[in-house]
Amino acid sequence: MFSPQRIETTKSLRKKKVQELVKFVSESSEREEDVDISRASFTTALNIISNILFSVDLGSYDSKISNGFQETVTAVMVAIGKPDLANFFPFLGFLDLQSNRKNMKGCTERLFRLFRGFMDAKIALRNESTDDVSDIDFLDSLLALTQGVEPELDNSDIEHLLFDMFAAGTDTSSTNVEWAMAELLKNPKTMAKAQAEIDRVIGENGVVQESDISELPYLQAVVKETFRLHPALPLLLPRDAETDVEILGFMVPKDAQVLVNVWAIGRDPSVWENPTQFEPERFIGKEIDVKGRDYELTPFGAGRRICPGLPLAVKTVSLMLASLLYSFEWKLPNGISPEDLDMDETFGITLHKTKPLQAIPVKKRTIS
Template sequence: MEWTLSSINPLTISLLAGLLLLVLVLRPKKSGKTPPGPKGIPIFGNLLQLGDLPHETMHKWRQTYGPVLWLKLGSVNTMVINNAASAAELFKKHDLPFADRKVPDVLTAYDFNQGTLGMNQFGGHWRVLRRLCSMEFLVNKRMNETTDLRHRIRDNMERWILEESASSKALGSSGAVQLSRFLFLMAFNLVGNLMLSRDLLDAKDPESRQFFDCMNKVLELAGTPNIADYLPWLKWMDPAGMKRNMKRNLKVTMRIASNFIQERLNNRKAGKFQEKKDFLDVLLEYKGDGKDGPDTMTEKNINIVITEMFFAGSETTSISIEWGFAELLRSPHTFKKLREELDRVVGVNRRVEEKDVENMPYLQAVVKETLRLHPALPLLLPRNTMEDTNYMGYQIPKGTQVFVNAWAIGRDPDSWKDPLEFRPERFLESNVEYKGQHFDLIPFGSGRRICVGFPLAHRVVHLAIATLVQSFDWDLGPGVKPEDIDREERLGLTLRKKNPLFVIPKKRLNV
């Protein structure tokens, strides 16, 4: 969505005009030197200059203003990091003062942000959630214990793709399927099993369908620009009605999640425990030490964590797979090289498994190259400065919003040769990883607020891309050439393909 004056409610414009003089009189004076940036307009600042793909606009502004950019988005001071050196300076020397979050107004509905891992303020509750995820749930031991589960969910995805294509052909169509749909459903059910030990995509269960639909609406609302985020004095009005819509959908998801929790509690009281512990068990059994964070997890907090895991795990994982596979189809010689590696390492008499990935350097390079060009969160999640900070000679005031433009960093010619080309070979003789230590490649962020789910995403993205290449032959449809697959983007909460990938599958393996 692009910011324009015509997209803003007329009543809001009138109110803004009335407040202009007050803003000009009361706005604080700058103290110290801030980074350079484009001149804005009264009230809106640079907001209307960003366009519908702000990460691209910010990247272009680097040519004029340098790698550290200063913007005024409404009344919100904003700093943008556009290259690896500036990112390294932030994460290595200033990670703590920039460890807080700038929270969109819609995510304050039902105090949602106060219970999440991704958007929570830096403090005791956040540390507890981080510790539970990284040490109790997403550690290698527990990831290894759920390998068979991911294989089963992957097999279901294969079956859904073939069934959908067959249904399409039976109706006289080409048999093309929208791949992103099945990738999202695979990721959604995977999160459902890891969190709650159940498939949540079940057409026979209306409540599961309702949970899925409301989660999609939550994702949409979280990624839609909201004027109240940039002109905070409008929050009480909720001029676009976004917070009201978010409350409606969160109410449904949290009610359904509460039912899952109560069902588990009743089973535990009756002596029925999970054969393998899932994340709901981890949350229910948590006991604090009284030193940092809560002593127990309330039902509301558990509700929020479960909801967050669904939209964080499903959306980002599925779009990374779609982008990677689209790039492979655009580059037939790359697709061929990956298939040859699969046939050499795995063969054609069994499906690829997670354990095979460590023996497939080209597959690993394909995933790295995908995440370099197409980070799911192009600006990562916005940080918030907790105190006045001297950063690279600039005075950054407390309360400044900070964007790290991972999209721009991945396309920086100072870091990458031929940065716009999809060329996995660049990683075959490189030790660059995306675990937060190499600042040329930070699709999951770095420092204290690095995405805690990247070990799971690492496994799922590799497995899914390898499966799509190994298990199927693909037809793009009559008259469609590989170069016709576009790279156009659509920004919401994440960076999706603007035009979803439609492809015709043909089963390749007989296993």
């Protein structure tokens, strides 16, 4: 799923799903309605991943159709991110005093039921084999590994893998698009600069393609600056120390839980100038990237546990953002001025904007 070839074969799928987002925003603009950026970008991220995995849309832009999937994934992230007394007093674990385990179980069971439905449908169709490799989705490839005398996976492994993909890949990508849009609405000059670059490269009446992104250094800097100030997983994923280890004079005992605070690293004044300012210019002409080699900017982690979805995520976030900026001018609703835009953060395992961003789109050009 994450090999460069596989990511390349799903390029047109991402383009199609992002165009559906543009169409939805265009219709909202015609109806003079605000767009809930978090919900809209979550739907796009969800449909990209659900199509890669099972070849279906799981999300809907229609707010009347409850996006139960988004609620369940968000509930999972909240349950994982809640501080749990049992982390500090393991002997209390069995009491589940904050009901974290109970909530988590309810959400995972709901998702697993949905996955089992897709798996059963695929198994029923298994004999109708297809020769077209592009028709084979991730679930087909996983189910193939359950076959043979010595299967590499069983159905429970598959359910857990699918769970990881949705939990790790949907909310993270959409949160990033929302924070990028919020920062651009708060900094109109930066928004204008990003839009001018996109207009120059794409021209009139085009559609942003993934291949255009490499021609958009300022947009890439906007994405990196968003990752620096608003890393989707502010503490990465927890680790356990395998042995006693001394780091910078501090003893970390065996079995201690270790959290890496990339949120604080991104705002460290000894590393970054004007650390709290949104200044994409700081990355222009610099080699710093998010691929785990530059430790001052590791929103995807680094080393063995680095996010396997990194290449897919960077493409998805950049394409969504570039397309929203290319096709629309954006304004804040209810006369909110940029400097008054609320940027409060809610910490969990993912870093959410406390007040979801609502924005008014104004069409810049014809949308096909």
